[in-house]
Amino acid sequence: MGFGxxxxxxxxxxxxxxxxxxxxxxxxxxxxxxxxxxxxxAPNSKLMVSVPKKLFKRAVDRNLLKRRMREAFRLNxxxxxxxxxxxxxxxxxxxxxxxxxxENSVKILLTQIVQRG
Numbered sequence: 001m002g003f004g005x006x007x008x009x010x011x012x013x014x015x016x017x018x019x020x021x022x023x024x025x026x027x028x029x030x031x032x033x034x035x036x037x038x039x040x041x042a043p044n045s046k047l048m049v050s051v052p053k054k055l056f057k058r059a060v061d062r063n064l065l066k067r068r069m070r071e072a073f074r075l076n077x078x079x080x081x082x083x084x085x086x087x088x089x090x091x092x093x094x095x096x097x098x099x100x101x102x103e104n105s106v107k108i109l110l111t112q113i114v115q116r117g
Contacts, residue, residue, distance in 0.1 A: 005047070005070055005073070010046060011086050011088065012048070019086075020037050020088050021035060024036055024088070027109055029109050031097045031105060032069070032090065034088065034113065035087070035088040036085045036087050036088070037086045038083065038084070038117050040084070042086075043084070045087060046087065047070065047087050047088075047089070048086075048088040048089070055093075065096065065097075068099050069089050072103040072106040073089065076107050076110055079107060079110040080110055083113075085117065089106070
């Protein structure tokens with residue numbers, strides 16, 4: 001598997017996102033909250049990231065955090081093993097966290113997904 005995060009690895013369809021929040025399970029590790037749903041008919045896992053405008057008014061800050069979350073997922077997605085999931089990461093802390101903190105949180109969440117999945 002390459003290191004890119006192409007469009008087919010992104011969760012962007014409204015029906016898929018609604019299904020994720022309606023039927024998915026959630027786990028948390030500050031500063032992130034993660035919703036996940038096992039998928040049987042997809043070839044690979046899909047990711048959606050979200051940073052609330054309520055917490056960060058400036059788009060520059062939201063985009064920075066989304067880039068950090070995508071990068072952390074991209075580098076650590078092998079922790080999911082052979083499982084295929086729809087994953088939604090939501091940033092919950094009202095301050096901008098360092099990349100290392102976000103990456104540690106993503107690692108914890110991905111291992112929790114595999115355990116609970």
